[in-house]
Amino acid sequence: MKDAVTYENLHLKLGETLLSVYQLSIVEEPGKHGRMYADAQAQEGEKEYLLYEECGDVALYADRGERMESIFQGIVVKMDAAAKGGRCEVHLEAVTRSYMMDLSVLDFTFQDTAMSSHQLFQSVMQFYPDSQALIFVPDAPLGQIAVQYQETDWAFLNRMLSHYGAGIYPDSTMPGICTRMGLTDDCEETGWDAFFYTVMRDAAPQRAKKEQKGQMCYTVEADDILPLGVKTVFHGQELYIGKIYRHLRKGILVSEYTLYFREGMEIPRYNNPLLCGVSQYGTVTEVKRNRIRAALENDALIFCDDQYFYPYSTVAASPDGSGWYCMPKAGDPVRIFFPTDDERGGYAVSNIEGESAPGQDSPISNPDLKDILMPDGKGVKFIEGGIEVCVGDFLGDITLTDDGKIQMNVKEEKDLGIYSEGMVYFMTEEGGTIEASAGTQIQIKNDAGGEICMTDDTIRMKASSIENN
Known part of the structure; x- marks a missing residue:
């Protein structure tokens, strides 16, 4: 047991000014910044200096005789001073320096599932000079993404520590930002x-x-x-x-x-209610079956040892991943959607960027048209009475109609080739016809030199031997 400390042994230092304390209250709780409420006295002539020129650093010490024991160190958030009877009475409210971590609301995503809990907490603390954190939770890989959405660093650390049933305990007796994360066995x-x-x-x-x-x-x-x-x-x-x-x-x-x-x-696990219904935007970097990896706009990490895979919301798919398969490719824009307040439930969906007025032939302008189009022009168009398969920004297409007809179109003077390692058959039912038309000529030839050329009303045949039955 130590000797009692009286108000005469208390020294309140506001910047470089020493004050005499006569009323004091300090409150400290897990996950909250320590707060000190103090009434003190100074010389009347120091009132203006304290209000307008003195810095906001404050420290409270107890004179133990052989040494000065720190009781509270922090920064002033409220202060008023009044001149009374030749003295200056000061009332101030101060908080621990952990308050500096609770000022800015930030958006970051930590996608490295191999990152350990200690690495995560240290990556947050590194941006605060003169900070130290004693971490007493298991140093195991996260195994999930961690999303800091509209949270201060202080709120984010508190929430992530709740995943381990732990809290954060600021130490008001130490200078700078000093915290314990979890409970020590000492x-x-x-x-x-x-x-x-x-x-x-x-x-x-x-x-x-x-x-x-x-x-x-x-x-x-x-x-x-x-x-x-x-x-x-x-x-x-x-x-x-x-x-x-x-x-x-x-x-x-x-x-x-x-x-x-x-x-x-123990602190019960809780999530961020602001995350529910939020989307994060990014670009696909890797596709694996029905899952994707993505580089997000708010990534906190440049490199990941084991980047998180998001399930991708496809048009339709069977439980084993077979059936309809419509996945993006690397480089495509993507949106990560979080349907609940738990980031572990996030999944990827397609992302359409920008706005434009669609043309009359655009599928967007007609809801009756059901099209699947790729950015490079490949697509399947479900037209009235058939299906149209197109390639190369619609430079060529094949149309299959409900009445059994097949039509191939090539635009912009492109060649049309039909290749087969075996024979190519053009057959019709009995009484049917095969019709071929061209603007200038129709030419049929083989590698041996045989050739049939039809131009206007002329047919020219060329071969080493022509047989006419």
């Missing part, structure tokens, strides 16, 4: 067994699923300055500091700790 010796304490059981319906240990908590007051998430032994039981409330009572600093069993510190 134990802090306290010697609180002789103190008065209160036992409480939270048996509300929303906590009914928890075992009895998860519903129990102990409240004890002590002079020690310990951070959130620390384990200690209290009356022979391993408990964790889950809440802290520090305040001045009759001029003495009192720290009220709420202790929980590990089961009571």
